Each structure stands twice: as C-alpha cells, then as structure tokens.
Amino acid sequence: MSVEESSSPYLPLDILQEIFEYTARVDRQVALNLVQVSSWAREWIDPILYQVVSLRRESTIRNFLRTIETTKSERFFLDLRVTHLTIFFVPTSQIPTHCHPSCHSPERLGTAVSNLRPTHLSVLFPTILHGFYPQLNLPFYSRLTHLSIINDSTDWTAWMGFHSLSNLTHLALDVRAEPQPIDPEKAARICSTVAFILGHCSSLRVCVLLLLFTPDPHQTRDAIARWQDAEDRRLIFLRDTEPFRDRNAREERVIWDKAERAMARQRSGSSSVVIDI
Structure with a gap:
C-alpha cells in the first residue's frame, strides 16, 4: 500500500512537516526520494529543493527544463522561491547553458529565467572570446543584492553596466593571479x-x-592596490585556497561572511588584510 493510500499519519502533520523539511535541508538525495512517494512531502520539500538551483551540465539543463514544464513548478518560479541561482557555461554542450534572458535557445529556459528576479546570483558567463557581454541593465538583474562573478578579470574588466545594479550591496569578482607577479597592465585594469x-x-x-x-x-594585493588613488575600505581581498572546487550557495555565504569580518577589521583601523576561504 502506498503512502497516498494509507490512512492518516501516526504523527501530526506539523511534526511530519518539520521532520521532512529538516531532512530536505541535510540530505538532498533522501528528499528527492521522499517527493516520489508522498504528496505531503512534495508540498513541503519542493520549496527547499528549488530554493537553490545549480545549472552545470547538459543533463541538469534537461532535467530543469522538464521540471519547469509542470504547472506547479511554474508557480514556484513566479513566486520567486528560487533565491540562489548558479549558472555555468559549457561551450561543448548541445544545449546552451548560458541561462540568460536574452538567449533564444532553448526558449522555454530563457522564458522561465526571464521571469525570475533573484537577489543572490553566482554566475560564470561566456567569456568575451565568445563575443558575450552581459547586459546588466536587464530586469533579470534588477533586484540583485549579492552578485558573485566567476569569470576572470580579463572578462569583467571589459564589461559595462555595473552602475545599473542599484540594489547591489555585495559583489565578488574572481582574479586569477597567475603567473606571479601579476602583470602590471592587468593590475591597472582591475x-x-x-x-x-x-x-x-x-x-x-x-x-x-x-x-x-x-x-x-x-x-598580488599590493600590485593591485598600487594603482589606487585612495584606499576604500569596502574593497576586500580574499584568497580561495581550493580554486578547483565548485562554488555553490553555501560557498557564497562563506565568502560574504569572511568579507564582512575583513571589512570590520579594516574599519577598526587595521591595514588591508587578505583572508583565506
């Protein structure tokens, strides 16, 4: 007998909801299994599963497209339940994964994302070698408060439109510092x-x-700071000690936490610091 056919649960629904939501937060795979067998579980767990969306591989894109075709899932996106969106560009993929409002293929993905107004975004855009320059004045970016750009400085120093991000409070920019010492022209552009x-x-x-x-x-910090006209204590230097790991919503929270601590130290009178993450 399936869960749907059984009589009322032994535990009150509010207790079951707490258990299921906790499970979804600590073990995603178990949560995925639970939503297959119980409509209660799906109703409680779906908002947690869709809170963080990571689009990394062609298979992930296909699953995402299949999911958003359902009426129930479309409501999640319209209700802005997606709060963390991680996007990776895979140039070898047959399905373009640069999930961007201006993209035309696949149309369903572009339409779904254009309805989103994320506040936290971690993104790896196509490089300028692909002729791509993000249009940061699009409505998709209008509510961003936290933006982490995984492209190297070769890309983002060539972009325009950062000033259109009127709600942006936290910005993280990757800098690949090899070879040592960093090239002076690159440091000046940064x-x-x-x-x-x-x-x-x-x-x-x-x-x-x-x-x-x-x-x-x-x-590296000194090479970049050498070009500053005046010190700005909002500028924080962090070093990623594991640069090959994937960045997800949890890693982004670590970055913001470390940055806030470093800024507090600098405001208290300490000189510019570099903190490892």
Missing part, C-alpha cells in the same frame, strides 16, 4: 574597473576580489 564600480554603485557595501592560483596573495 584597479580602474573596481574604482568605477565603487564610485558608481551607490548601495555597494562590500566589493571582494577573490584571488585564485596565487602563492603570494599579499604581493
């Missing part, structure tokens, strides 16, 4: 772009430069 962002993003509280592949993060 500093110029960051200075523009700090000067034109009115709500910005924290701007993180996340250093990757650098054996001497302090040397």
Whole structure:
C-alpha cells in the first residue's frame, strides 16, 4: 500500500512537516526520494529543493527544463522561491547553458529565467572570446543584492553596466593571479574597473576580489592596490585556497561572511588584510 493510500499519519502533520523539511535541508538525495512517494512531502520539500538551483551540465539543463514544464513548478518560479541561482557555461554542450534572458535557445529556459528576479546570483558567463557581454541593465538583474562573478578579470574588466545594479550591496569578482607577479597592465585594469564600480554603485557595501592560483596573495594585493588613488575600505581581498572546487550557495555565504569580518577589521583601523576561504 502506498503512502497516498494509507490512512492518516501516526504523527501530526506539523511534526511530519518539520521532520521532512529538516531532512530536505541535510540530505538532498533522501528528499528527492521522499517527493516520489508522498504528496505531503512534495508540498513541503519542493520549496527547499528549488530554493537553490545549480545549472552545470547538459543533463541538469534537461532535467530543469522538464521540471519547469509542470504547472506547479511554474508557480514556484513566479513566486520567486528560487533565491540562489548558479549558472555555468559549457561551450561543448548541445544545449546552451548560458541561462540568460536574452538567449533564444532553448526558449522555454530563457522564458522561465526571464521571469525570475533573484537577489543572490553566482554566475560564470561566456567569456568575451565568445563575443558575450552581459547586459546588466536587464530586469533579470534588477533586484540583485549579492552578485558573485566567476569569470576572470580579463572578462569583467571589459564589461559595462555595473552602475545599473542599484540594489547591489555585495559583489565578488574572481582574479586569477597567475603567473606571479601579476602583470602590471592587468593590475591597472582591475584597479580602474573596481574604482568605477565603487564610485558608481551607490548601495555597494562590500566589493571582494577573490584571488585564485596565487602563492603570494599579499604581493598580488599590493600590485593591485598600487594603482589606487585612495584606499576604500569596502574593497576586500580574499584568497580561495581550493580554486578547483565548485562554488555553490553555501560557498557564497562563506565568502560574504569572511568579507564582512575583513571589512570590520579594516574599519577598526587595521591595514588591508587578505583572508583565506
């Protein structure tokens, strides 16, 4: 006899809901199994499962497309239940994974995402080598408060439109610092772009430069800071000690937490610091 055919549960529904929601948060695979056998579980667990969406592989894109075709799932997106969206571009994929409002293929994915207004976004855009420049003034980005860009500085120093992110309070930008020492021209471009962002993003509280592949993060920090006209304590340097790991919503929270701590230290009078994550 299935769960649906059984009589009322032995535990009160509110207790069951607590148990199922806790399970969904600590073990995603068990949660996926639960939603297959119980409509109660699906109703309680779906909002948790869809809160964090990571689009990394072609198979993930196919599953995502299949899921959003259902009426119930469409309501989740319209209700803005997706709060963390991680997007990876896979140039070899037959299905474009640059999930972006301006993309035309696949149309259903573009339409679904264009209805979203995320507040937290971690994104790896196609590089400028693919001729891609994000249009940051699109409605999709209008409610962003936390933005983590995984592209290297070669890309984001060539982009325009950061000033249109009027609600942005936290920004993280990847900097691949190899080879050592960092090229002076690259350091100058980074500093110029960051200075523009700090000067034109009115709500910005924290701007993180996340250093990757650098054996001497302090040397890299100094090489970039050398081009600053004036010190801005909103600028934080972090070093990723495991640059090959995937970045997900949990990792992003670590970045913001570390950045806030570093900024507090700098505001208390400490000189610019570099903190490992």
